[in-house]
Amino acid sequence: MIRILLIFILLSVPAFGADELHLYNWNNYIAKETVDRFEAYCKCRVIQDYYSDNEELLAKLAAGARGYDILVPTGNALASLVRQDALLRLDKKLLPNLKNINPAYLNTPFDPGNRYSVPYAYTVTLIGYNVEKMRQLGLPTDTWAVIFDPKYLARVKGRVTVLDSQRELMAAALKYLGYSANDTIESHWDRAMRVILRAKPYWAAFNSSSYIKELTVGNIWLVHGYSNDMFQAQNDARAAKRKFTLGFSIPKEGAVLALDNMVIHKYASRPDLAHKFINFMLDGKNSSELTNMIGSGNPNLAALKYIEPEIAANPAIFPGKEELKKLEMLQDLNMEQRRVLNRIWIKIKIE
Amino acid sequence: MSRKLLVVSGAAVYLFLYLPLLIVVAYSFNDSKLNAEWVGFTWHWYKLLLDDDSMLKAAGNSLMIALTASFASTVLGTMAGYALYRYRLKLLPVLIMAPLAIPEILVGVSLLIFFVAINLTLGLGTIMLSHIAFCVGFVAIVVRSRLSGMDESLFEAARDLGATPWQAFRLVTLPLIAPGIVAGALLAFTLSIDDFVITFFTAGVGASTLPLQIYSMIKIAVTPEVNAISTLLMLLTLFLIVVASRVSPGSVRGR
Amino acid sequence: MGKNLGKWLISGPPVLYLVVFFVIPTLIMVLASFRYPGEYGGLAPIMRHDASGAHINLTLESYQEYFSDFIYSWLFLKTLAYAVITTFFCLVMAYPLALLIAKSARKYRDLLVLLVILPFWSNFLIRIYAWMIILGPQSVFSQLLNGFLGLFGIDPVRLLFTPFAVVVCLIYVQLPFMVLPLYANLEKHDPALLDAAQDLGANGWQRFWRVTFPLSLPGIYAGIALVFIPVLGIFAVPDILGGTRGIMIGNLIKQEFLEARDWPFGSALSIVLTVSAMIIVGLAALAARRRVGRDV
Secondary structure (H helix, E strand, C coil), X not given: CHHHHHHHHHHHCCCCCCCEEEEEEECCCCCHHHHHHHHHHXXXXXXXXXXXXXXXXXXXXXXXXXXCCEECCEHHHHHHHHHCCCEXXXXXXXXXXXXXXXXXXXXXXXCHHHCCEEEEEEEXXXXXXXXXXXXHHCCCCCCCHHHHCHHHHHHHCCCEEECCCHHHHHHHHHHHCCCCCCCCCHHHHHHHHHHHHHHHHHCCEECCCCHHHHHHHCCCCEEEEEHHHHHHHHHHHHHCCCCCCEEEXXXXXXXXXXXXXXXXXXXXXXHHHHHHHHHHHHCHHHHHHHHHHHCCECXXXXXXXXXCHHHHCCCCCCCCHHHHHHEECCCCCXXXXXXXXXXXXXXHHHC | CCHHHHHHHHHHHHHHHHHHHHHHHHHCCEXXXXXXXXXXXXXXXXXXXXXXXXXHHHHHHHHHHHHHHHHHHHHHHXXXXXXXXXXXXXXXXXXXXXXXXXXXXXXXXXXXXXXXXXXXXXXHHXXXXXXXXXXXXXXXXXXXXXXXXXXXXXXXXXXXXCCCHHHHHHHHHHHHHHHHHHHHXXXXXXXXXXXXXXXXXXXXXXXXXXXXXXXXXXXXXXXXXXXXXXXXXXXXXXXXXXXXXXXXXXXHXXX | CHHHHHHHHHHHHHHHHHHHHHHHHHHHHHHXXXXXXXXXXXXXXXXXXXXXXXXXXXXXXXXXXXXXCHHHHHHHHHHHHHHHHHHHHHHHHHHHHHHHHHHCCHHHXXXXXXXXXXXXXHCHHHHHHHHHHHHCCCCHHHHHHHHHHHHCCCCCCCCCCXXXXXXXXXXXXXXXXXXXXXXXXHHCCCHHHHHHHHHCCCCHHHHHHHHHHHHHHHHHHHHHHHHHHHHHHCCHHHHHHCCCCCCCHHHHHHHXXXXXXXXXXXXXXHHHHHHHHHHHHHHHHHHHHHHHHHHC
């Protein structure tokens, strides 16, 4: 008994001398195999922690979190972190694989010149669904209306979840109304809020992470979520030999494209390992693994040849020229806008 | 109340308490990632658990925090409980009861602001300090209630027979309240190892405890690995209690 | 002198600890509720400097926000309702159990108490999670219930992600906190009292209502306090089981700190919650004291 206790206590003391890289990433956003390979390559341990919304990441850092080496913020959160001077400048000499990145994804307005960030992967926020149920109920799968319009929602009441994210849900509602996802006109926000409130009684939950499982189990039939999560759910359902299939598509009104970036936190204790990790992830083969395993879009040109054709051909993962026109990246909001949006969000949550 | 009714309703409550746990245990052997229907028996999740460093580390953290926090808060709480009983200090009861009388989330939030304000890096240390703060009151109350059941004349008698206050305390009071102290320590340990809210606000990077780990797993995608670790945790504590009752039967029985 | 020294030696350390790690943090939080949020989260500096010199940078806007819109108070009342319902059911369920344990043979009592405490050790979140499985639409329980309702032509009901799920789980996680103080009280009752009542011709129910119940009131009040207050601040249960309708005030506080980065508003919410909780408990304690005073 005492021995078991001792083992537990020993395990809890960080192994001295062992190299550790602390990665603060989105959940379901790196394959275990990739982590294992990196650990073998750098002879270190990767310690992961997860968030399911950019706001969560920013709030955690604002609360004084220290000790993360790598963060993976989306463009708008990246811009905020750059302005806060919370990031470490990258040493490009240590990142020879940076040449693999498609120039179209470099030099974004969020971090001009990529002084702090390197593109990691991208996802589209879209709708995922149980194919058979949608067909059975005669519901469309190419429009936000199915998430927001009571006319459709009445048929799937209690079987729908939406993201628990103020920015993403507002963006979807704004898109549904025909506005830009980055619209900040208050009257438009107000309309979007009313659309959301009207639809809310039909939704089961605000959910940013476990909808993968709910879809796979069959509890939930329709979700607002990220393309890589849908991919995961689809694979899980297949592996579990469910009697249904899962699908996902970009609504015709347009959607949000999130380009996520690897950055090094200012207070990183191991910038050396962090650079190693970034360069490792920029390698074509390693980067392709990310796509093949989690179904994320890939900005890495060297990775394309390793990517499974079925995934590369999926327009919801790799949007083509036509789809790209409909996609928008979210901009950062200033404090005033953030407060207004937050008040709206509270009303949405409580009402 | 008729005895039969009492037994039936008591048994029903026990069922209510245990049925969910039985399900957790049962599903830890289920050969399906989804936790929805029974597929078949497997040890897979336990094997996975043995390989899951972060989970084991979180369990270790939890145990270490609980042991440290319950030890420190038992010492402080016993002193406080004794002071409550012995000296009629006006503000003392308020100070000791207040952390118990306000919602936990407030303690968590205020400690977060405090630690950030004094520039203390959040981590295992801040979790421990926070746990001690909310456990002290509980221990104090348990010890105090044990003392109130005590015959004060015993202490006075010892004093009359020439014992110093310290001797009287050590030889008369302490043995009498020992079960209260042990009960308080057990309570503190339980509260600490189970605490989620305060830990949630005061934990830093890499200082995950089991509850935090489980929370993120439930929020993200629970695999029966969570069931497996809970099953093990229950077994472990059961074991501890059995051992404790062997070593010192009185301490567990509380008398 | 010696007595005074002992007093300070004994009460000093715990007092000091609680002042540093409870009183001061609480005061800092009270202050925080009057400050402005920082540009990127946290708090704005207390002093603001501009061309005309230094100004104190404090505000009432967080409180104004709370009182400007009824939805916050409404959420608070809803949270209160959850807490009251939970406490009531905990009491109804815990009482017979505590009584049963107290009346059991001495050698079984410890075991029975242990059985109540044991689920604690399984972790609070595991218990929530168990209910997630039980209430899920695919679970045996849901299917049986809906099959049963179907016999009467009632449409299937959804259990998970509803206020019902939140309340059931709140009762579940709080129940032991009611059982233990009740048992601690009931166990101390002198059986001679009941015998005396019997000798005087009281039947079972009379003995319970006239003797046992009044004597157990302190235990009941302790249990109510232990169950009621924690429920007010809980956020994990509604977070996981509540869906879109089960939000409580704790969720909002958590959101202000861990998503919205508006610490002042979060602090103001915490303070309103705490002050209200203290008023309620204070009133209840006052009423309880009167009641006990009258009965004894």
